[in-house]
Amino acid sequence: MTNQLASARGVFAIAATPFRDDGRLDTAGIDRLTDFYVACGVDGLTILGIMGEAPKLEPEESLAVIRQALGRTRLPVIVGVSASGFAAMHRLARESMDLGAAGVMIAPPSHLRSDDQILAYYAQAVEAIGMDVPFVIQDYPLALSVIMSPRVIRTIVQNHASCAMVKHEDWPGLDKITQLKAFMAEGSMRPVSILCGNGALFLDFEMERGASGAMTGYAFPELLVDVVRLQRDGRRDAAHDLFDAHLPLIRYEQQPGIGLAVRKYVLKKRGIIASDAQRKPGSSLTGTSRAEVDYLLARLARHDKRAAI
Structure with a gap:
């Protein structure tokens, strides 16, 4: 399973978690949401991530979401298991794998500052979940306030055979992708998949820098699939035109x-989820903001009919 994720390419959609009002x-x-992602042509799913409101769920609710998503699709599913303590991480990781997950994703806690602290944390996390569990490094300094250099990421990969993937969300981060790919090319870093987040804000150039694909949750995952495919096919201008x-x-x-x-809000307008509610604490859009999103959708529909909703 580690090899499966280490060679993963394409789009792993970060799934939202639907709530009732x-x-x-x-x-x-x-x-419905799982079926939607599959129909969009994604290559895998990631559930219980930061944008999936995982910290707002009770442990049994998290397991219920995992069980239901895994029972709905045969695509590889990665489960976010980041937690404040290793006991909770261990339970969620082991139960996720028992239910058929392809691997787990681990984000570093925000108090880590030095390279040694980061390396020690991932060593302890791997010990907690088990060295047989494939895991994804979540490199998201804008949200987590933890800065991982390319050399630190390389060390984590080299120290732990179960590390299969990097979720790259640094910003600016294009040069980091180039450096990681250079490590792999020279043989100083074992090849792993690099899937990019940040809402796909830089996906057009991330693919050109050698990223394996995307792992994010934009409300039009079909766009992510299309951009990745067009870049792979060498249709650079077409990829940029659609992305733009x-x-x-x-x-x-x-x-x-x-x-x-x-x-x-957009997923609700597309008829994919019944409510755009978030579990508290959460945010909501003002009437003005909703009108602005509607305006953007109308403009997008001139170029992409999928936005005509």
């Missing part, structure tokens, strides 16, 4: 604080 899990919505048409909405969705509200 009253904050309860929308179990029917999980099935979506860029205003991608940018709007990437705003700190309301980004998930934007994403859920």
Whole structure:
């Protein structure tokens, strides 16, 4: 399974977690959302990530989401298991793998500052989940305040055979991708998959720098699939033209604080989820913001009919 993720390419959609207006899990919505991602042509799913509101779920709710998503698709599913303590991480990781997950994703806690602290944390995390569990490094300094240099990432990969993937979300981070690919080319770093996040804000050039694909949750995952495919086919201008048409909405969705509200609002307008509610604490869009999103969708529909909703 480690080899499967280490060679993964394409798009792993970061799944939102649908709730009812009253904050309860929308179990029917999980099935509809999973089916939607599969129909968009994604290569895998990542559930219980930061944008999946994982910290707001009770442990049994997390397991229910995992069980339902894994029972709905045969695509590889990565489960976010980041937790404040290793006991909770161990349980969620082991139960996820027992249910058929392809691997787990681990984000570093925000208090880590030095390279030695980061390396020690991942060593302890691997010990906690088990060395047989494939894991993904989440490199997201903008949200987590932890800065991992390419050399630190290389050391984690080299120290732990179960490390299969890097979720790259540094910003600016294009040169980091280039450096990691150079390590792999020279043989000083074992080849692993590099999937990029940041709401796909830089996906056009990330693919050109050698990224394996995307792992993010933009409300039009079909766009992510198309851009990755076009870049692979060598159709650079076509990839950039399509990406540029979506860029205003991608940018709007990437705003700190309301980004998930934007994403859920669009998914609701597309008929994928019944409610755009977030579990508290959460954000919501003002009437003006909703009108701006509607305007962006109308403009996008001139270039991509999938936005005509």
